[in-house]
Amino acid sequence: MLFQVHMHVNVPTHIPAAEFDEIKAREKAYFQELQKAGKWRHIWRHVGQYSNTSIFDVESNAALHDLLMGLPLYPFMDIEVIPLCRHPSSIHDDDR
Numbered sequence: 883m884l885f886q887v888h889m890h891v892n893v894p895t896h897i898p899a900a901e902f903d904e905i906k907a908r909e910k911a912y913f914q915e916l917q918k919a920g921k922w923r924h925i926w927r928h929v930g931q932y933s934n935t936s937i938f939d940v941e942s943n944a945a946l947h948d949l950l951m952g953l954p955l956y957p958f959m960d961i962e963v964i965p966l967c968r969h970p971s972s973i974h975d976d977d978r
């Protein structure tokens with residue numbers, strides 16, 4: 883199942899910068915593992931914002947929920963999820 887997810891990170895002011903840098907490093911490692919696993923298919927930066935639009939390919943709503951809740955940056959994020967389905971005119975076989 884494909885999902886479009888918008889994430890916005892609210893940089894915390896109540897924790898030391900070094901602690902936030904450590905959380906960002908864990909986020910990057912988690913993100914790269916999910917990319918390698920084919921679950922986090924695409925990511926684009928929103929120009930001028932600490933935000934991204936991502937495409938996830940996971941087996942269920944619950945799987946996406948667990949994945950998002952596991953993001954180290956989750957406590958600092960606003961997240962919007964848009965479930966996607968195949969467009970009838972698409973010529974791409976991997977649009978599921």
Ligand SMILES: O=C(O)C[C@H]1C=CC(=O)O1
Pocket residue numbers: 889891909910913932933934955
């Ligand atoms: O940078 C972001 O938009 C937040 C998050 C998504 C991937 C990652 O490494 O951090």
